[in-house]
Amino acid sequence: MLRTLVVHVENKPGVLTRVASLFRRRAFNIDSLTVGRTEKPEVSRMTITVDADDDQTRRIEASLYKLVNVLLVENLTNQRAIVRDLAMIKVAAKHEERSHLLQLVGVFRARVVDVAPESLTIEITGAEEKIDGLLEALEPFGVLEMVRTGIVAMRRGNKSSIQGPPATELAEMSPDTDNDDLQSV
């Protein structure tokens, strides 16, 4: 099954190569990998989804920790986490179909970011399932071009991943807006 790992690494040249090379060398299949800055300039953060079983996931975590530049590995699979993917979808839009398309955009809480004579470009952010849902709905109109960023993920609640486990389970009380999104679809 797909696992979501968040990897905090030192923001140094070549670290992305080290992580990517590790997956290749140990023959694990990366489904998606994103990397970006964090609140600390010296730390970068990767969100990696990988198809692996429990044992393999443990070995991946251990292998990641073996890289000198890796600071922390969080396994957010089945954890209370916010998981987001961003997609841009260029869809064929004939004049008579536009209002129907705009309705769909509204329902999915997506946005139109570019309008051309024969097409619309839609931007959507959300859980992967939600984006899959919009894509499915847009398919009949003709998807001309599509790009997805791959997911980024963050644990819910007060707990900062760097600080270790929280004293209280405040996380349980945080509103789950992601599910709201899905319910509205």
Added chain:
Amino acid sequence: MPVVQCDVRFSLGNSGRRYEKEVKRMLKTGAEILWECLAREGVAHVFGYPGGAILPAYDALKHSKIHHVLVRHEQGATHMADGYARASGRVGVAIATSGPGATNMVTGIATAMMDSSPIVCITGQVGSKLIGSDAFQETDITGVTLPITKHNYLVTHASELARTIREAFYVARTGRPGPVLVDITKDAQQSSCEFDWEAAKPQLLGYRPDLSPTAQEYAQALKLIQDAKRPVILAGHGILLSGAMQEVRELVERTGIPLSLTLLGLGAFPASHPLNLGMMGMHGEAWVNHAIQEADLLLALGMRFDDRVTGSLKTYAPQAKKVQVDIDPTEINKNVKVDVALIGDLREILRVMLPRIQPTDCSEWRGHIDRLKGDAAVRDIQNLPDSGHLYAAHVISDLWRETRGGNTVVVTDVGQHQMWEAQYFKHEEPHSLITSGGLGTMGFALPAAIGAKVARPEAEVWVVVGDGGFQMTMAELATLVQEELKINIAIINNGYLGMVRQWQEFFYERNYQSTPLLSPNFAKLAEAYGIRSAVVTERSQVVPAVHSAREHDGPVLIDFQVEQEDSVYPMVAAGAALHEMIRRPNPIVETAEDK
């Protein structure tokens, strides 16, 4: 390129000449910092080969007390650093130029990686402005060595050098040791900066070499050990790396649990100890493999269940609970699923466990293992009737008998002779065998022996090498002579790439494709280098030749021309179950059948 001067002048602006001199004194070039840091890390010897991109470093060597051993090929430099590290436990250092110098190191680095050997490789790199331009002798060596180093660095400024070197040594020797490569651009060697050793402390936020098990894990392991009726200890290289020889011995003697060694574990526990069963695995003793297959507990100490010791994983020790002690979490459940894993330093872990371990009664089990020996002794080539042929086993056995009790280090290459050495040379002392296990690098022996001799000049160093592997790196004979090292070389010469020939005999219908091997006249070759030599073709000549070699002050090469088509027994075929071994034919049974 007057880069050094430029730096200083620019930083001074309009200040006077006197002041300029003072500042210069506090500044060091990257090259000077390199040697200063190596010296402070305790390095007394480096193995290297100069070239364009590393020339500034070599130029600064004249101010250093470090002794530089000039090798004949950079692969040799890495094996020497490796042999140095394995013989002494200290970090070995190899140095080379950019491009081909660096890529020639790759085999040696991979060898050190597979066998957890702490070495630091320094390579020169083209100027930082030229990186990525396919400049002369430019290779992305940090990219090339990424999967075969524990960690590597590209240094483009002199100011990064001190910290990087300190980190490299720290990473190489701590945790599970391994090779670290530091690639230094030419301008980083030439430019100057202030040198402050104290301020250049390692900053390794993500590096955690000091893990230790939980109380619960200890309790689970102890319970499994206490409950076991048919336990076997699997002892590996980790014992030597952790320095846990005494603790392991205490564990064995207190519990009475019999112990078996991996190839790289040989020497970690005395061969003559009554509870030492011998070597396990593909060419291990038959009774050891049977005992492992019948065991109800395997206690793995610093070993990683390599495919050469497990045979088929599906059928491996099916009744056994497994407890694995290893410093590397990625080794847990990699090949063999274990019931309890204790992750941390073996010596520390055994020190915690020993006071809580009760004596167990394994006498019945040990009696059973004794009976498993069966007719093994009869099948031993040593006990076959003298056919007039010289066998490798004779050579190894006589060499062991002649040198026993001394401070002997045997460095072997890879192949049949390596396995015969492991079977017939009885290693009593730690670090008395140096061999390439994980990577199986032919050509390892001669350069690694040079490294071992440099690290331990008081030791009697013997190279045991095949005629194939020797020819891969025999250029290092010149290094040996130039360094005036007393090393004895025993070539086990059977005219074949013997282990490959054996596989062809067993599994490829004796199609000896590309394995018959022409060799030069090794004795004359040795003489050309000024090395004394001898040729031995009969068993009666072995002991006198060994004796004479030991008496001689300088290096000696002996060409042992042995039986050409002998095979290493027992043998577990690749992919077969550990207990399914090809055995040497029992001569008595065979003779009876012939009649």
